Amino acid sequence: MTATTPRPASAEALPAKPAIRLGDLLFSRAALWSGGLILVILAAVAIFLVAQSIPALTADPADFVGQPASFLDYVWPLVFGTLWSAALALVMALPLAIGIALFISHYAPRKLAQALGYLVDLLAAVPSVVYGLWGIGVLAPAIQPVYSWLVDNAGWFPLFAGPVSGTGRTILTAGIVLGVMILPVMTAICREVFLQTPVLHEEAALALGATRWEMIRMAVLPFGRPGIISGAMLGLGRALGETMAVAMVLSPQAIVSFALLQSANPSTIAANIALSFPEAYGVNVNLLIATGLVLFLITLAVNSIARYVVNRRKDFSGAN
Amino acid sequence: MTATLPPRAAADPQGAGPARVNSYTSGKLPRWAAPALTVACLMGAIAVVALLAAAGAIGEFSLVLAVILGTVSAIALITTISLIAEGRRAATNRFMIALVITAFVVALLPLVSVLSTVLVNGAPRFDLQFxxxxxxxxxxxxxxxxxxxxxxxxxxxxxxxxxxxxxxxxxxxxxxxxxxxxxxxxxxxxxxxxxxxxxxxxxxxxxxxxxxxxxxxxxxxxxxxxxxxxxxxxxxxxxxxxxxxxxxxxxxxxxxxxxxxxxxxxxxxxxxxxxxxxxxxxxxxxxxxxxxxxxxxxxxxxxxxxxxxxxxxxxxxxxxxxxxxxxxxxxxxxxxxxxxxxxxxxxxxxxxxxxxxxxxxxxxxxxxxx
The missing domain is CATH 1.10.3720.10 (MetI-like)
Known part of the structure; x- marks a missing residue:
């Protein structure tokens, strides 16, 4: 310290402003630049994607693989598949996530609760490529009989229209795998918010004679609604961008179809990039990057809305 | 709160609804009732599925089918019994507890399945040469x-x-x-x-x-x-x-x-x-x-x-x-x-x-x- 601090010889020689130490200057600048660098990186991601997309947007669509009529024609089935599979995952995972979060925060014995929370977090630790292997090796064959049964008995319902896929590798299977993958993140956020319910509200409800479920419905769920919404949005963001599980489970086609159980399924943007990029050449590389830009914009919008909802309620500082 | 709570039986004039159970004064199921019923339902479902399989009504014995059947019947049975003995509010409460626990167990299934599959399928080549x-x-x-x-x-x-x-x-x-x-x-x-x-x-x-x-x-x-x-x-x-x-x-x-x-x-x-x-x-x-x-x-x-x-x-x-x-x-x-x-x-x-x-x-x- 003595080396960096110039000592005034006497009291009257004190400078009007304290001398800025070199160490302080370097350190604060390093911190500032690192913070700024994050903004630069994010901007660079956007700029590079846009720059590399432009050739695809201006090129003749006849040069693209599969000869779509236009860029929009190429990207629309992929956008549809992305949104559809993510929506399926969300519909299946959200009620489960709320249930698990309630179980850990309000039903499980206190001593067990944390360990059970870790157990759910372990789901997040499994790499996506392993989920892909599992989806195709275990889940698809196991669930195929259910699909057959559904098509035979509920085929009149448009979503379950036949003919059934013989392998079980359908968009519903991909949706289930995605749902499992986004479960931990949604559970974690719901759990945090439920745990922050004011204890006085809960005790007041119980003191008035409410059963535990009535207490949850009156005190916990209304308080946690913003947390549930933002958790769902973050899970949706994950599901939109998830690549390998979908790429491995689906054998994709460029179609727009809501049918859940047929062997012809729309692909997703991310899966299409992963499958096509290694063999892509020329303007097709730009084409794939342009679809990546579309994905980037979609997830950016979803995540921004989610963060906006979370940040509006500052009480949820612990909620990721 | 009056909006969210159903009107209480206790608030009714005397004898207005003989069929309704007052959840404040009615009996409570013993603590062991729900776990015991669940175990019984699971056992019963396994037995039924095994019998069906033996009789040739379904292809072969499927533990998954048995567990699903057992869970659904347990939830239905607990809710019904509670509805009769304890009243509607307590029955709703028990139904939600059952759902929440089921949600947690359902979430653990993929975890167990993924880990066990990887362990079983990965073990043969998990050797020195690898x-x-x-x-x-x-x-x-x-x-x-x-x-x-x-x-x-x-x-x-x-x-x-x-x-x-x-x-x-x-x-x-x-x-x-x-x-x-x-x-x-x-x-x-x-x-x-x-x-x-x-x-x-x-x-x-x-x-x-x-x-x-x-x-x-x-x-x-x-x-x-x-x-x-x-x-x-x-x-x-x-x-x-x-x-x-x-x-x-x-x-x-x-x-x-x-x-x-x-x-x-x-x-x-x-x-x-x-x-x-x-x-x-x-x-x-x-x-x-x-x-x-x-x-x-x-x-x-x-x-x-x-x-x-x-x-x-x-x-x-x-x-x-x-x-x-x-x-x-x-x-x-x-x-x-x-x-x-x-x-x-x-x-x-x-x-x-x-x-x-x-x-x-x-x-x-x-x-x-x-």
Whole structure:
């Protein structure tokens, strides 16, 4: 310290402003630049994607693989598949996530609760490529009989229209795998918010004679609604961008179809990039990057809305 | 509250509804009733399914079908009995408890299934050769993932080297220096950055390196850059949380002794938060080490050893798993076995990192101030 601090010889020689130490200057600048660098990186991601997309947007669509009529024609089935599979995952995972979060925060014995929370977090630790292997090796064959049964008995319902896929590798299977993958993140956020319910509200409800479920419905769920919404949005963001599980489970086609159980399924943007990029050449590389830009914009919008909802309620500082 | 609560039977005039049960005064089911009923229903369902299978009504005995039947019947039975004995409110309560517990068990099913499948299918090739061989000139049996393990370690190490300084300093800026719109913008965009799809990070790294090295570039280091984009926000968020936990009294005490601000941060704040920060970094590594998509795009795949992250393609463990599955040779089973063994290795690495992170938190947590 003595080396960096110039000592005034006497009291009257004190400078009007304290001398800025070199160490302080370097350190604060390093911190500032690192913070700024994050903004630069994010901007660079956007700029590079846009720059590399432009050739695809201006090129003749006849040069693209599969000869779509236009860029929009190429990207629309992929956008549809992305949104559809993510929506399926969300519909299946959200009620489960709320249930698990309630179980850990309000039903499980206190001593067990944390360990059970870790157990759910372990789901997040499994790499996506392993989920892909599992989806195709275990889940698809196991669930195929259910699909057959559904098509035979509920085929009149448009979503379950036949003919059934013989392998079980359908968009519903991909949706289930995605749902499992986004479960931990949604559970974690719901759990945090439920745990922050004011204890006085809960005790007041119980003191008035409410059963535990009535207490949850009156005190916990209304308080946690913003947390549930933002958790769902973050899970949706994950599901939109998830690549390998979908790429491995689906054998994709460029179609727009809501049918859940047929062997012809729309692909997703991310899966299409992963499958096509290694063999892509020329303007097709730009084409794939342009679809990546579309994905980037979609997830950016979803995540921004989610963060906006979370940040509006500052009480949820612990909620990721 | 009057709107959400149904009108009480107790509020009724006497004798108005003889069929309704007053949930305040009616009897309660004993504590063992619900667990006992659940066990009984599961047993019964297994017996019924076994009988049906024996009679040939369904193909073969299916435990899954039995468990589903048992669960559904248990929920229905408990709710009905409670409705009769305890009244509607208590029945709703019991129904929701059953649903919540079922949700938790359902969530554990994929976890158990994934782990057991990986363990069973990965074990046959989880041998010495798997860790000492690359895939060079291997067609069919044999071969290993040494090149992929080396690649994963190198790519992740470079990604950590890039991310940790940037992330840590950004966190220090946010906690110690940051005021005003810039800090708020960084906080917001770090949150947004956590949501960048991994494949987009890969495309970014490709676009960046294609600018320098030309089209079709594949580099291990480009993979590290892609992973850094995913890793930096995680490091920032976890470090920020930990730095915020450091009590302000410690900083003030240091200032009172005349310690410069930067030395306060280096000697007082960082050591206090060190355990939490290291935990966060370990978890961040665990998150990116399993990433497949960006590496598939920018690091490429190869069957040969490559110790240099700055030239040529570099195999990594997740991509190894994917390529073994996606491009099998004539003997598919051999390739699939290698893929499962790779998956097992990957899961062991990730679980070990998670375990280490928890141990660090537990062992090195500072004792004061919490």
């Amino acid at each position: 860790f000492t061989w690359s895939m060079r000139s291997v067609i069919g049996e044999g071969g290993g993932a040494l090149h992929a393990i080396v690649g994963t370690l190198q790519i992740t190490a470079w990604a950590t080297l890039i991310s940790v300084p940037i992330g840590l300093f950004a966190a220090i800026y946010l906690v110690e220096y940051g005021r005003g719109p810039l800090a708020r913008a960084i906080t917001f965009f770090v949150d947004v950055m956590t949501g960048i799809p991994s494949i987009v990070a890969g495309l970014f790294a490709y676009a960046l390196f294609a600018l320098i090295f030309g089209e079709g570039v594949r580099l291990g280091f480009a993979g590290s850059v892609a992973l850094s984009v995913l890793m930096i926000p995680v490091v920032v968020r976890s470090s920020e949380e930990m730095l915020k936990l450091v009590p302000n009294e410690l900083r003030e005490a240091a200032y009172a002794l005349g310690v410069p601000k930067w030395l306060t941060v280096v000697k007082v704040v960082l050591p206090t938060a060190a355990a939490g920060i290291i935990t966060g970094i370990t978890l961040a590594i665990a998150r990116v080490i399993g990433e497949t998509a960006p590496l598939l795009i920018v690091a490429g795949f190869t069957s040969s050893m490559n110790y240099n992250a700055f030239s040529e393609r570099m195999q990594s463990l997740p991509v190894f798993v994917y390529t073994q599955y996606a491009n099998p040779g004539t003997d598919v089973d051999v390739y699939l076995e290698r893929a499962w063994a790779g998956a097992l290795t990957l899961i062991i690495i990730v679980m070990a990192l998670n375990l280490i992170a928890r141990l660090i938190t537990r062992l090195f947590q500072p004792k004061a101030g919490r």
